[in-house]
Amino acid sequence: MSSATRDAFQPAMLGPVQLRNRIIKAATFEGRTPDALVTDDLIEFHRRVAAGGAALTTVAYCAVAPEGRTDRHQIWMRADAVPGLQRLTDAVHAEGGAVSAQLGHAGPVANAASNRAPALAPSRQLSPISMRVTHAATETDIRRIIAAHAESARLAVRAGFDAVELHFGHNYLISAFLSPALNKRSDSYGGTLANRARLARQTAEAVRNEVGNEIAVLAKFNMDDGVRGGFGIEESRTVAQWLAEDGNLDALELTVGSSLRNPMYLFRGDVPLREFAAQFPQPQRLGIRLIGRKFLRTYPYRDAYLLDEAARFRADLDLPLILLGGIASRAAIDTAMAHGFDFVAMARALLYDPELINRMRADEISVSPCTHCNQCMPTIYQGTRCVLTTPAADPAHTA
Known part of the structure; x- marks a missing residue:
């Protein structure tokens, strides 16, 4: 079927997996795993998305190692997590949906204080997340983390997932290796673009070798960090071509932004600074109120706001692409289908209304009523939700 006549609401293949349509629930950290394990609340969160008609819902975030979590409450992939994940995938499948596990290592985005383990990065640097100096990953660390991605993908197969999404974005570890602003190494993982891309390529290869065609393998991939001196669109287009040529991925989900330095470059819309500050004790609360605008910058919202950048990748690549960013209307x-994208991913619109x-x-309905106020963002600390449509979670229910 040509892109001009592609219908997003008809079934489509994503690698070896048939989806009932071309609409994916993008990964949004759910804040529903206080003990780093699946809860009934997390299962219900994804069951509702599946019942509401999305083809694939993405569980975020499944770290491949304990120190790879952004905080200690997040799931990390181990045998103890599998029974709960199996209950989750069973619930999604019962609603006719498919489910993906987002696998990754937070790297410099990890909160070392919360994890009680040093955060890893390509090079030593002060982390604005934990205000501690990160550890430069050794080659032993790198080999361990590559293997952990493969082992985590195998656990995802055991738990009944239809896909895994490798996190190559937002200056998490693999994205940080790609960034010349964050990667100051002088070994085979630093310096040239080929060296900085080595970890991403080796990780995708290891995962594909582990799971073959049992499940789909995707990557969430930064087009642009939105940071001066960071990983930008020209380098990103080259790495995307290498990833496509390697043949280890079934699709790329194109994203932007840096969780370390410029998160709103991805989200666009209003900046809920007051609500973010309220989540922290003093003196952090005052600090966020005073200087938060330097970190949480304002970018205007519009429909399909990443389309122009992503269209350059569409012209380059013979690989299924997923358009993210401002997908909130029919x-x-x-428009995404007409531009040749294979799938779309939405998040805030489905927080507002899973149906x-x-x-x-x-x-x-043809347009989501979501106002892009972004007040859902600070709710990750108590259970991610739309504050306009969903009451705060009962802490006893999430435990």
């Missing part, structure tokens, strides 16, 4: 979905896809299919 018009944005149709949105069914309602769009039935022509009950």
Whole structure:
């Protein structure tokens, strides 16, 4: 079927997996795993998305190692996590949906104080997350983390996942290796673009070798860090071509931004600075109120706001691509299809209304009522939700 006539609401293949449509729930950390294990609340979160019509829902974030979490409450992939993950995948499958596990290592984005373990990065640097100096990953660390991605993908297969999404974005560890601003190494993992891309390519290869075609293998991949001196679109286009030529990925989900230095470059829309500050004790609260605008910058929202950048990748690559960013209307979905994208990913619109896809299919609604106020972002500390439509979670229910 040509891109001009592709219907986003018809079934489609994602690698070896048939999806009921081309609409994916993007990974948004759910804040529902206080003991780093699946809870009933997490299962219900994803069951509702599947019942609402999305083809694939993404569980975020499944760290491949304990120190690779952004904080100690996140799931990390180990045998103890498998039974709960199996219950989650069973619940999604019962609703006719498919489910992906986002696998990654937070690297310099990890909160070392919370994890009680040093954060790893390509090079030593002061982390604005924990205000501690990160450890430069050794080659032994690198080999361990590559192997951990493969082992985690195998656990995902055991737990019944249909896909894994490798986190190559947002200045998490692999993205940090790609960034010339963060990677100051002089060994085979630093310096030239080929060296900085080595970890991403080796990780994708290790995962593909482990799972073969049992499940789909995707990567969430930064087009642009949005940081001066960081990984930008020209280097990104080259690495994307290498990843496509390697043949280890079934699709790329294109993203932007840095969780370390410029997170709003991805999200766009309003900046809920006051609400973010309220999540922290003093004196951090005051500090966020005073200087938070330097970190949480304002970028205007518009539909399909990453389309222009992503279209350059579409022209380059013979690889399925997933368009993310401002997918909140039927018009944005149709525009993505018309530009040759294979899938779209949405997040905030499905936080507002998990039933949105069914309602769009039935022509009950064409535009999500989500206002892009971004007040959902600070709720990650108590259970990610839309504050306009969903009450705060009962802490006893998430435990």
